[in-house]
Amino acid sequence: MRAVAQLLLLALPPAAAEVRIIITDPSPSPPPPPLSDAVPDWMPLYFLLAVLALYAGVMALVLHSFSGRTGRASAESLPLSGGKEERSHRPRSWMELRRAGVAAPSLEALDAELKKGFVRKVYAILGTQLVLTVAICVGMIYAAFYCGDANYLTSFGHYYLRQEWVNLLSLLVMLGVLCALFSMKNRYPANYILLSVFTALLSLSISRIIIVYYGRGAGLSIVLAFAVTAATFLSLTCFTMLTRVDWNFLQPFLFAGGFLLLFWALLAPLAFCCGRSTSGLSLAVGIVGTILFSGFIIYDTNNIMRYMGIDDYVIAAVELYLDVINLFLCILTIFNASGD
Numbered sequence: 016m017r018a019v020a021q022l023l024l025l026a027l028p029p030a031a032a033e034v035r036i037i038i039t040d041p042s043p044s045p046p047p048p049p050l051s052d053a054v055p056d057w058m059p060l061y062f063l064l065a066v067l068a069l070y071a072g073v074m075a076l077v078l079h080s081f082s083g084r085t086g087r088a089s090a091e092s093l094p095l096s097g098g099k100e101e102r103s104h105r106p107r108s109w110m111e112l113r114r115a116g117v118a119a120p121s122l123e124a125l126d127a128e129l130k131k132g133f134v135r136k137v138y139a140i141l142g143t144q145l146v147l148t149v150a151i152c153v154g155m156i157y158a159a160f161y162c163g164d165a166n167y168l169t170s171f172g173h174y175y176l177r178q179e180w181v182n183l184l185s186l187l188v189m190l191g192v193l194c195a196l197f198s199m200k201n202r203y204p205a206n207y208i209l210l211s212v213f214t215a216l217l218s219l220s221i222s223r224i225i226i227v228y229y230g231r232g233a234g235l236s237i238v239l240a241f242a243v244t245a246a247t248f249l250s251l252t253c254f255t256m257l258t259r260v261d262w263n264f265l266q267p268f269l270f271a272g273g274f275l276l277l278f279w280a281l282l283a284p285l286a287f288c289c290g291r292s293t294s295g296l297s298l299a300v301g302i303v304g305t306i307l308f309s310g311f312i313i314y315d316t317n318n319i320m321r322y323m324g325i326d327d328y329v330i331a332a333v334e335l336y337l338d339v340i341n342l343f344l345c346i347l348t349i350f351n352a353s354g355d
Contacts, residue, residue, distance in 0.1 A: 057163060058163070059156050059234070060163070062238060062241075066149050067146065067150075070142055070143075073142060074139065074142070077139050132325070133323075133325040133328060136328045137328050137335070140210070140329075141339075145336070145339065148221060149241075152221060152225045155219070156225065158171055159176075159226045159230075160230070172226065175226070176227070185216050186220070189213060189216045189220070193333070195209055196329065197330065200327070200329040201326050214336070221344075231351075233351060236347065236350040237347065240343055240347040244339060244342050244343040248312060251309055255316040255317055255320070256316065256320060262314055263314070265313065269311055269314055272303070272307045273311075279296070279300050279303070297351070298349060298353065301347075302349060304344075311334075311338045311341075312335070312339070315334045316335075319331050
């Protein structure tokens, strides 16, 4: 239910009013300008390459942590006898370990190792989702603008922004995929396929908003919003993991605030239809949303560390992914409303 509400918030952000301005503009689409007049802007591509480099470095560290050695002598590290490799002997039970004088690991130690593997998997999936979202958004920017020049919208960009039914259809399909994903979260590889489809559809929906902001010359604001979102997420994650406080008590306040924010987001299109300025409302929604989804990041991280089972990695990744995307859009809304 909460994930559905967050999807609706993604479909009705304050930036939707800016999208509707372009859609309802009755003027015909101008003919494509000569390519010689467009000034190539490769900043989105450089940004994507930087994100990919950072992602590759983080994933290398994650893989190294999975394959790291504990430093204890094992059967594989025993010297070879006579220059010939001997087959290592693996114990068949804890009783055989006990007879050999080797202490068996405790249940607490096993649980801790399983939990570490679960946390690594969740954040590896989350990082992959975010990189895929950035790649799709950058690709859509270059598909909507000639050589990335925000002053020259392509015919595809005009068509894509004017088709409101695409956004509605994508929302309906995402809701169906999300329900199927939650019901098949433990079925491999169906869970990863559905997760990839959900991430791609949501990235396409977000790219529509990114194109609008980029066309208004807010490319730097998009990068700054991404940087602030990343710093906020990392800070809140480290804070929640290091503190001993159980943040589960935030649940009723966050859920009530989420539905209240959804109601406020519905007022922005109504105010636009009535000819009212939406800058003040957008700024208020952005500030409240930033505080709210920061709380959701703390709450979901606390659940991952304390309450979720090792088979709930898909649900945990989806919830954190929606938190990060909503936080990013709220911060971007604040930058845009402050600039106005």
